Amino acid sequence: MNIHLSRREFIAGSLLFAGHLLAGGRLSFAEPVDDSEVEAVELKIRYVTEIQKPPKRKGIRIWIPLPVNDPGQEITDLSLESRLPYRITEDPVYGNRMAYMETERVEGGERFVMSFRIKRKAVGVVQDDTDPSRDLKPSEWERWDKGITEFVDRLVGDESDPVKIGRMLYDAIIDRMNYIHEVCGRGVSTITFEERLGRCDEFHALFRTMMMYRGIPVRWEQGMSLPYPSEIKETGEFEADCINARSWARFHIGEGRWMPVDLSEAKRRPHLRDYYFGRLVPNRMRFSTGRGLTLNPPQKGIINTFAYTYIEAGGIPVIYGHNYRNVINYGLVRIEK
């Protein structure tokens, strides 16, 4: 094959290539990627919260969730650009970290830019010796009713091994439920059980509820979706909102060990059903733990989960898409197999 380039095309191409390498890029030869064999994905992230229409009410308070360092992800080079002074705080229950700022008013176009590098790993069972009893307390959305308890008792019987119980409920929920795209879930277990429909929050609320009913602690992990390694591009952009927010769960299997599950992704990708019982594809970023959170300083509104920037004006949650938006840009650094 002969390729003819003009001098201008050659120079432009060379500059682009050099820029890509200097930016930490890698050579890609478009080889097929099996998601279940990927060990880690490394990305550069730029997370921008931008004010669209300034809220009419005064007294603006902004909480931006900070990505978490844990066995599943390494965060480096974290920075935040903001005209407003901010402080880093932690919620008192789960230790979720956030950048907090307040001001009387904000202008349209005001931006808060968080940048970091993430190495997300295909994490499995992890050791965490913190007291698991906190993860036995259902949130206000995770109550069990007679229908749920009878279903669990019938399915699980006298089994007491948390891994076996987990697998029985994992399979039963995946078989029972249908996945729905592009809605903002509330994750209410009783409605989910009855309607058999939902996204990640509904799947994991029901799993968590059923496991907690049987006395097995389950931790709610929350973040944003990333593309699958097999589908990821060199660069990309997406909205950090409730549509792209992603939850998964991790249940206690004894002696400080926690096993991850992602039921909704197992539903969407049946070939990964066994994989997602005990391992997570590195196609996510974790920002928080828990549901029904009280931020620091405490917010006035009710926060179901904390995966993206939350803003109040005069103590009222402002409107996503109208008052503000969050946009994530990523640049792929490498995929490790």
Added chain:
Amino acid sequence: MNGLRRLVTGVIVVCFVFLAFPVFAGVSVKEGMPVPTFTMLDETGNYVDLAGLIDRPTIIYFTHNACWYCEQIIRQLKRAEAKFGKEKLKIIGVNVMAKDTELIKAYKEELGFTFLMLAGNRDDVLSAFKINYVPVLVFVDSSKTVRKVVGHYIHDPQLEENIRNILDD
């Protein structure tokens, strides 16, 4: 005489309880069935009877502040209200984040619509309408029968088709 007095007192207490607190008619949302009705808090701080409000073809729209699609549907509903006319079509918003009047007042101020919005962060309302996510639109005809429940983003042609299906001839 004392028995009669106790009976009257009991009736008054029961009536007070029913009048003072939101009332649920006791059915779940289902196409072809009567719409669930409640007394609910409006933006002025009054409890209003949903059954009484549905006096013409009505869209009950469930939304909240964190959902971009939902905000886009508000714009579509404003256009639909202008196109079909308030006398033919009623729109009632229900904000599932709102427990009080302040949130719905602020929501209306920001988005600039005039149709009624009610505070919907209540287990009984959300359970009856099976609201596990937003957006959800419930299309109700003038006989208070649910004709269609749409639980996802809706485009203008689909919205108009559903409106035409509930409009009186």
